[in-house]
Amino acid sequence: MSSLRAKIQDVFNEPACEQNRGKDAKARKKGCSKPLTPGAAAGGCAFDGAKIVLQPITDVAHLIHAPLACEGNSWDNRGAASSGPTLWRTSFTTDLTELDVVMGQGERKLFKAIREIKEAYGPPAIFVYPTCVTALIGDDIDAVCKRAAEKFGLPVVPVNAPGFVGSKNLGNKLAGEALLEHVIGTVEPDDAGPYDINILGEFNLSGEFWLVKPLLDRLGIRVRACIPGDARYFDIACAHRARAAMMVCSTALINLARKMEQRWDIPFFEGSFYGITDTSGALRQISQLLVKKGADPEILGRTEALIAEEEAIAWKKLAAYRPRLEGKRVLLNTGGVKSWSVVHALMEIGIEIVGTSVKKSTVEDKERIKQILNDDNHIFEQMAARELYAMLSEHKADIMLSGGRTQFIALKAKTPWLDINQERQHPYAGYDGMVELVRQIDLAIHNPIWCQVREPAxxxxxxxxxxxxxxxxxxxxxxxxxxxxxxxxxxxxxxx
Incomplete structure (x- = not known):
């Protein structure tokens, strides 16, 4: 527990976080968690956050050392997609009972479960997650994983992020620490090249990274590791040989990006693949970083040629939607990188933003929103369900873009709604993704059902x-x- 406490303190003192640097020493020790509002949901725990970050590593067996209920449903983690292995979708748990806890059988049962997984599935690695119960009773997860790795000849990675230590965001960062300590740098690739990059914080929701990767392939840029979306264990183990990195969601893995830069001199930047302008900007920054690290400068010219070609195609497709959507008002109730990247993307085709939330957004995210909107009145930290309903029922917005939790507010207000969070069914990244996002907004707003539901019964x-x-x-x-x-x-x- 002392080592876990030290890791948590290290994450709380993250120097790459702008918001953290502005705090005094006492406030920094408390991390970024906010006091809970009585009656409000606490959100995900640290275990949930760690599982979100690591489960999309598709060829790894994810073993939950806990009572059965802690595992839940492996298919319900997020809408991440895999191009191959499906082992990550198999639930593995030690299923501790009260008798196991009382008799001290937890460590023995964990070792046996690791052996069974090794014999039945032969994965390249096994990730072991303790939860509140096993952490509180003092099971030595690190010792069991070390012994099992020696005995069975495969990496067994302890992910020390039990739920009670903090929030989901803290669990994200502890998952990054586990990768740094036990995975990244453990394998030396024999094909390292000057055009290798890492993409961090990309979850490949609905397979949307597959819309971006072909663009990088055309430039001769190889994604050494996409962490965690559609990742393989071997790729992550070799990630330290990349020449540059792009951060997609800084609140989740900023500590991973910073420490990889310190240890292996891998420079990184924060960007977005949402929207035409931001996708082009991300491609330019990747190429520029690679040139600084020794790549041939001719890649800059090829990048500009690719951008010009793809932008022309995308704008031609979007031209058909502009007359139907120009001037339409959108309320964006999301957070993180989407709070500014989606705003910029929608404004590119003439859609008006009547409000955007900045929940879970970093200081940099908020500054970007202010620069894009030039108006603080359209930015809100959090909007209660009653206020959302009032805004929609008074027809101040033509559509709301949000996650599934608030869809029923829009439906009750008889207002079109589109899911842009992790449960979404359509990919929105890259040039093609932007066209798909606009198409879905058009379909939602002009769906004839709204004329019917607004009529008297x-x-x-x-x-x-x-x-x-x-x-x-x-x-x-x-x-x-x-x-x-x-x-x-x-x-x-x-x-x-």
Whole structure:
């Protein structure tokens, strides 16, 4: 536990975090967690955050050392996609019982589970996750993993991020620490080249990184490791031989990017593949970093040629949507890198942003939003469900882009909604992804269902018609009883 405490403190003191550098020493020790609001959900725990970052490593067996309920459903981690192995979708757990805890059988059961996985599946590595229960009873995960690695001849990586140590974001960073300590740098590649890069914080949601990788391939740039989206253990183990790196989500793996720069001199920048302008900017920065690290400067010219070609194709496709979407108002209720990258992408085709949340966004993210919008009034840290509903029901936005948690607010307000968080079904990265995002927004806004759901209900029409017809005494009494029970009058029904 002392080593875990030291790791947590190290993550809290992350010097690459702009927000962290602005705090005094006392505030820095508390990390970035916020006090919980009574009655509000706490969000994910550290274990959840570590699993989110590491589970998309597709050929690895992920073993949860805990009671059965801690594992949950491996298919429900995120919408990450794999181009090959499916072992990451298999749930492995030691399934500790009360008797195991009382009798001290946890470590023995963990060792046995590692052996069974090795014999049945033969993975290149096994990641072991302790949770609150096994951490509190004092199971020595590090010792068991070390002994199992020696005995079975494969890497067994302890991921020390039990849920009680902190938030999901802390778990993200502890997962990065596990990769640094036990994986990255453990294998020397025999094909390292001057055009190798790492992509950090890219989860390949709905396979959207597959829209970006072909662009890099055309430039002769090889992705040595995409961490964690569609990753392989061997690729991550060789990631220290990359020449440059791009950070897609700094709040998750900023510590990983900084320490890789310190240890192996891999410079990095933070960018985005959402939107035409940001995708082009990311490609330019990757090429420039590679040239600084010794690559042939001719790649800069090839990059500009590729950008010009792809932008022309994308703008031609988007031209068909501009007349239908120009001036439409969008409310963006998300966070992180999407809080500014998606804003920039939508404004490129004339869509008006009436509000964007900055929850989970870094200081740099917020500064980018201010530069893009030139107006602080459209930026909100967090908006309550009641305020979201009021804004949508008053028709201040034509569509809301958010995650699945707030979709029912939009549907209740009879407003179009589109999922842009990890549960989304369509990839939105790169040039083709931008076209797909605009197409989905167009389909949502112009869906004929909204005209139908905004009309008065048929039974309201029937009551309104009956108001204008002669009624018997019994019919009048019945109608008055209905109005008294529902709290409505004939004026509430409107015209049908």
């Amino acid at each position: 048929p039974w309201d029409c029937q009551l309104a018609v009956r108001e204008e017809l002669p009624r018997t005494k019994s019919e009048t009494a019945t109608l008055h009883a209905v109005q008294e029970f529902t709290g409505t009058t004939a004026d509430d029904f409107g015209e049908c």
